[in-house]
Structures are given as C-alpha cells and as structure tokens.
Amino acid sequence: MSDFAAAVRLALDMIVDFDPALLSIVALSLSISLTAAIVAGAAGCLAGAVLAVYRFPGRRLLIVVANSLLGLPPVVVGLAAYLLLTRNGPLGSWGLLFTPTAMVIVQTVLAIPIVTAISHRALEEVWARYGDEFRIAGATRLRAIPQLLLIGKAQLLTALLSGLGRTISEVGGIIIVGGNIAGVTRTMTTSIVLETSKGNLPLALALGIILITISLVLNGAAFALSERKTRS
Amino acid sequence: MKLKAFAVAAALLALLLAAAPSWAQQKFIVLASTTSVDNSGLLSHILPDFTKETGIQVRVIAVGTGQALDTAARGDADLVLVHDPDAEGKFIAAGHGVNRREIAWNDFVIVGPKADPAHVAGGHDALAAFHAVWNAQAPFVSRGDKSGTDALEKRLWKAAELDPTKAGPWYKDIGGGMGAALNAASAMGAYTLTDRGTWLSFKNRGPLVIVVEGDRRLLNRYDVIELNPEKHPTAKLGLAKKFADWLASPRGQAEIAGYTVAGEKLFHPEADKKP
Numbered sequence: 001m002s003d004f005a006a007a008v009r010l011a012l013d014m015i016v017d018f019d020p021a022l023l024s025i026v027a028l029s030l031s032i033s034l035t036a037a038i039v040a041g042a043a044g045c046l047a048g049a050v051l052a053v054y055r056f057p058g059r060r061l062l063i064v065v066a067n068s069l070l071g072l073p074p075v076v077v078g079l080a081a082y083l084l085l086t087r088n089g090p091l092g093s094w095g096l097l098f099t100p101t102a103m104v105i106v107q108t109v110l111a112i113p114i115v116t117a118i119s120h121r122a123l124e125e126v127w128a129r130y131g132d133e134f135r136i137a138g139a140t141r142l143r144a145i146p147q148l149l150l151i152g153k154a155q156l157l158t159a160l161l162s163g164l165g166r167t168i169s170e171v172g173g174i175i176i177v178g179g180n181i182a183g184v185t186r187t188m189t190t191s192i193v194l195e196t197s198k199g200n201l202p203l204a205l206a207l208g209i210i211l212i213t214i215s216l217v218l219n220g221a222a223f224a225l226s227e228r229k230t231r232s
Numbered sequence: 233m234k235l236k237a238f239a240v241a242a243a244l245l246a247l248l249l250a251a252a253p254s255w256a257q258q259k260f261i262v263l264a265s266t267t268s269v270d271n272s273g274l275l276s277h278i279l280p281d282f283t284k285e286t287g288i289q290v291r292v293i294a295v296g297t298g299q300a301l302d303t304a305a306r307g308d309a310d311l312v313l314v315h316d317p318d319a320e321g322k323f324i325a326a327g328h329g330v331n332r333r334e335i336a337w338n339d340f341v342i343v344g345p346k347a348d349p350a351h352v353a354g355g356h357d358a359l360a361a362f363h364a365v366w367n368a369q370a371p372f373v374s375r376g377d378k379s380g381t382d383a384l385e386k387r388l389w390k391a392a393e394l395d396p397t398k399a400g401p402w403y404k405d406i407g408g409g410m411g412a413a414l415n416a417a418s419a420m421g422a423y424t425l426t427d428r429g430t431w432l433s434f435k436n437r438g439p440l441v442i443v444v445e446g447d448r449r450l451l452n453r454y455d456v457i458e459l460n461p462e463k464h465p466t467a468k469l470g471l472a473k474k475f476a477d478w479l480a481s482p483r484g485q486a487e488i489a490g491y492t493v494a495g496e497k498l499f500h501p502e503a504d505k506k507p
Contacts, residue, residue, distance in 0.1 A: 087307030087466060097308050098262060098293065179262075179293040182276065197411025198271050199418075199436030 007205035011213075014206065022207075026214065029168065029187040032100055036107035037164035043108075044115025044163065045156050049148055051116070052123035053131070053141045063120060069113035074106070078173030081106045085177065098179040103187075106173040111163035118162055122155030123148055157226050161219055168215060188214075260289035261471045264301070264309035266380055267409050269336075269454060270294035272429035272498055278487040282478055288471050296379030296409065304328060304457075307464055311472035313479075315427070315454045316380035318387075328464070329457040335479045336454040336488050336499040337506065340384060341431060342444035343414075344370075344423035352423075356446040359392045366394050369402045371422035373413050376405035380452075385425045388449065414440070427452050429498040451506060454499070456480070 014022050051063055083089055085097040096102045126148055134144040149156065171189035178185030180194060188211045195204035269275055270292050279290050293303060297314040301323045304312045312329065314320060323329050342361055344352065350368040352361040365372050374396065375382040389396045396403050406416050410430045417424040418438035426434075431442070456476045459467045478484045485501040492498065500506075 089306075092307070098291065179291075181262075181291040181293060184291055194271075196415070197267070197409050199411060199414060199434040201436050 003202055003205065006202040007209060010202055010206035011209040015210065015213075022210070024183065025186055025188055025191055026210070028100065028185075029189070029211075030214070032103050032174070032187060033107060033164060033167035033170075036104045036167045037111055037160065039104070040108045040111035040115050040163045040167070041156075041160040044112050044159065045119045045149060046145075047112070047116045048119030048121075048159070049123050049145045051120045052127045053145060053148065063117075066113045066116040066120065070117055072110055072113060073172070074110055074170050074174075075172035075176065077106050077109050078176035081109075081173070081177045097177060098181060098185060100178070100185060102177040103174040103185060106177050107167040107170055110170060110173060111166045114166050115159045115163040118159035119152070119156055122152050122159065126152045154226055157222060161222055164218065165215070168211070168218075258289050259287055259471060260291050261310040261468050261475060262291045262293060262308065263311050263313060263472075263475070264293050264295065264299075264303040265313040266297045266300055266315050266454070267294045267411070268315070268381075268427045268430045269313060269499075271411060272433045273493065274429065274488065274491050274499055277491045278484070281487060282475060282484075286474060286478070288474060290475060296375070296377050296382070298378030298380075298383075301328075304459060304464075307466060310459065310468045311476060312457045312459075313454060314380060314457070315452055316383045317453065317455075318383060319378075319380070320455055320457060323457065327460055327462070330460045331458045331476070332455050333457075333476065333480050334453050334502045335456050335484070336501060337504070338428045338452050338499050339445065339507075340381065340425055340427050340450040340452050341442045342423060342425055343417065343431060343437075343440045344443040345421035345439045346441050347421065347439070348443060350423065353441075353443045355444045358388055358444060358447040358449050361444045362388055362392045362394065365423055366392075366399070369400055371402050371404065371417075371420050372399075373417040373420070373422045373424040374403060374405045375410065375413050376407045377409065379409070381410060381425060381427060384450075384452075388425070391449070432493050432496055432498055446507065448507060 051059060081102060082097065084091045085094065085102055086092055087097070130151065131144070134147065139147070169189065171193060174185070174187065175190045175193060178190065180186050180190040188207055192204045192207045195207065265275065271294065275292055283289055293300070293309060295303065297316040297319055300309070300312050300314050301319055303309045305323065305326070305328045320329070320332060324332060342352070342358065344350070350361070350364040350370040352364045355361050374385060386396070404416065404420070404422065406413055408416070410426055411434070413424050414426060414430070414434050415436055416422065418436055418440050421439050423443070456479055458473055458476055459469060461469055480502070485503065488499050489497065489501045
C-alpha cells in the first residue's frame, strides 16, 4: 500500500511543480496521440459513413475486417511499421524510423478500425431511420453523408474518443518505431516502461496516474462540450 | 459552434507541437546502445557535455546488445555501444562495423535473495555458484533476450558444463531486459546475473543482495564500434566518429570515470587496471 501512497504523492508533486521534463513528455504524448486520433477519426468516420450508406460487393467483408481489427495487437503493427521504415526496408529512404511521425502512423493505423467500426454501427442506425427521407427528398447518397454525420455527431464523438483511448494508452507499437529516445520519442507510456525497468516503481505508477488524469480531463472536456451543444 | 471547437482543438495542437522542442532540426546521431549504459544514468550524465561542446545531439536507442547490433546492421543507427565481445566479432566479420574501441569496463555480479538457498554468498567463483544453484534447484532468472548479459550467462553455463535448456522449472527464461529480470528476481527471490552499473542504479531490489563477485570471468567491457562506410554509406559516419573519438579521449574518459551513484563508481575508464 505504501507504494501506491508514494506514487500518488509523487504524481501530485510533479503536477504541482510543473516539472519541465514531465511537461515535454506530456506534450509529446498528447501531440502524437491527438494527431493520430484526429486523422483516424476523420478517416474512420468517413469509412463508417460509406459502409452505412453505400451497398457494394465486399462491403460485408470490410465490416467484418474492421470489427476483427479492433483487437489488432499494437506490437505487431509496430513491428510491421518498423520493417517498412527501416533503412533497408521499402520505405527506408523516407528516414522516418525513430521519429514522432512514425509513431503517429502506427497509432493512426491502430485507431482507424475502432473509429470505423463504432461509427459504422451508429450511422447504420441513422441511415435506417432517415435514409428513405433523404432519398425521397432527392439527395444522392454522397450528398446524404454530411447530413448523416451531422445527425450522428454525438455517437461519432464516442467513436473519436474510443480512438483517442486507444492511441493515448498504446505503448507496444510506438516503443518499437520510436525507440524511446529521451526528448525525441519518449512519451508517457514509454516512460512508464522505462521507469519500471529501472525498478523505479513508484515513479512509474505516478506517471500512470498522471496519464489517467489527462485522459479523464480530455474525456470530461469532450463530454461537457457535447452536452452544451445538445442543449443549445 | 463546431467551427469554434475545431479552432480550439487546432490551436491546442499547434501549441503542443511548438512545446515539443526536439521536433526542431538539429545535428544528431542515433546511438544504438546496450541498456546498462543508459538505464544506469551514465549516458544522461555525459551526453549534455558532449552536445554542448560539439552541437551534436546523441539520440540513444537503449536495447539489448543483440538488438542494438541488429538495429545498426539494418542501417538504422550511426554508432553502437555494446558489451558482448562474441557478438561484436560477428558484427565486424559480417562487414558492418569497423574500428572497435573499448571505452569502459566494469563487472558482472550474481545477485540473489538474502536467504541464499543455494549457499553461494560471499563466493568469488561464478562457475561454482552456477553449480550450486543448479544442485539446489534454486530459482534463477535468465534474460533470454540475446543481450550481452544473456550471452555471458549462457557462456557461464557452458563453461560449467551444464545445459540450462535441460534445467527444471526453477530456471526462468523471462525474455526481457535487465530491469525486467531484476524486477522478476526481486519478486520471486531468485538469483540472476546482472551488470554492476544497472544493479547499483536499480531501485526495486527487494530481498536481493550481491552474492558472488570478483571472478575474472565476470569482466564486462563496453566497446564503441563505428559503422563500415562500404556497407552503411547513409549513416552519419563523420558525426558518429566525433562522438566515438570523444568517448575515447581523455575528456570523455574522465567523464565516464566521474560518474558515481551513491558514492560508488559505476564504470571504469578503459585505462584502469583490470582485476
């Protein structure tokens, strides 16, 4: 129990002190995970809408694939990205290995299936309810998509936040393609791995508490924002 | 309303990007290094001075020696700093590395629970200790990750004419780094082999203490190896050489010698007399 108490105290100390090293790690974590979540959010919502609105061969297969990729192991995506981005690999000349960009790519890939699956499910219901109306009004399916996204925006926020939940908590993929370089590719989660390996368990746990707190604040803010929107 | 939210998000993102200073361009090399020189704090102790003197940032990928050499062989690093003479020899023979230089040394120690079920405490013979652990079937944690430490452990078993693949469940191959192995040994009250640098800076020792040290077989040398320009023309060989030279220079050697944790010297400079 004393470990947990020590961790909580450490976490509070770091937050109160505005520890500059911590701040840059938090900033990097957030910029990588938010960027990945936003890119995956845009791509995933669009894919979800297309799957809900259009009927084409292979559609069912794509839905099954998106759903099964919910359990995509981050470490495998990281390894595949590593082999693509390594200097002698197919994309080696891009020079992206051990950079934040590589980490964003990995997390985006991991988050897209989640956003796609959740947004598809939500938009499918919306389409079932309003699709005929749209078509009677003469709108093409393409024209209907923006309307659909607007109507389903509350559920899409959930999809987006699920994507963010995936990216901000992820470590297996980014530690492979990022290399956990101090000040360059070291994030909250890779720091936790590192401090654990140094036997600095209370510090590792304190970083975890801070990460969870940040997640809570982000989700709280999104929730408050959507609440205000629905009321206004 | 939606636009405003987007603007806020975009502004926040821009702020975050600006706050991550290292995204800015700077002269840098990628050093693939063994974990012990990084986790022990040595590199973060000496690198700021090197960067201040030369303007070259050293980005450290701290992994096991096997993975460090593999990273460099793939062309993803500019320099390696490792501690497994056999694996280094193969790396150089395969044409990847040139100009190997020893820049520091210390030693390995066998740590184990204070209760010492194998009765090896106070010994100075690593092989005798391995025999005793084997006979007592006392829990033993193996890294199993092709690191320098793992390679030495396997050599010691071989020298003791014992085969750990035929050991019982007391022999635990955890497939992890030094820290993971120490955490596991600490939790299980097991013996394990560790480099002294990681041990001295490790904070979760639990019941573990040093039980065997001072065997010549436990010598641990750290070598810096430059990359062969013929195989790795895209590596930043010039900048990497500057850092390798600096490590071997009197200035770099003094920095290595000057690093202590709780008053104990973690690494000896190359010129220090070996036992």
